[in-house]
């Protein structure tokens with residue numbers, strides 16, 4: 001049995017944060033497939049009772065611990081591995097600030113936008129998509145500006161803040177209908193830097209469930 005088990009599915013950027021971190025730290029891990037699309041497993045009473053009361057992936061199992069919320073899991077893995085760990089109080093708080101901004105606004109808007117535009121049939125209402133796209137453009141602009149002055153979110157080294165923020169940004173441009181990297185040159189350079197880290201892998205190669213059945 002692997003040391004770590006991760007409840008996940010390929011299309012989930014929220015789960016990708018954790019899968020990527022596990023790979024980058026060289027952890028012994030295996031994915032446990034959650035059939036989100038065909039069966040809505042995460043919405044069943046059984047899942048909520050036994051796996052995650054919040055009805056979400058990712059869920060990380062490590063020994064007797066079962067952790068949810070990617071920001072919590074990344075913090076746990078960083079502390080255990082001493083890798084991608086923000087150092088000192090200022091860095092810790094700064095990483096937390098960006099992880100919350102990410103959860104609420106960067107991937108918090110990109111996730112639902114991609115879901116309503118690409119993953120559900122028929123797609124969501126145009127007015128909702130237009131609202132989300134406006135919010136996405138604004139938050140990506142903030143992220144791009146942050147990265148103009150430094151190679152990684154906190155400075156010269158990658159931390160869990162970077163691994164959180166990249167969560168949805170490697171998915172194909174056609175899923176969003178616009179090319180994030182082409183439109184934001186500092187984000188593009190940062191994505192390439194993270195992609196060059198040893199053991200980086202694409203979400204569709206790390207987690208089960210891609211491609212979706214037609």
Ligand SMILES: N[C@@H](CCC(=O)N[C@@H](CS)C(=O)NCC(=O)O)C(=O)O
Pocket residue numbers: 011012013014015042043055056057058068069070071103111
């Ligand atoms: N803030 C959470 C977000 C987790 C989340 O929203 N996961 C999605 C999949 S990408 C989910 O499981 N949604 C459940 C549902 O829509 O029923 C985290 O970072 O872990």
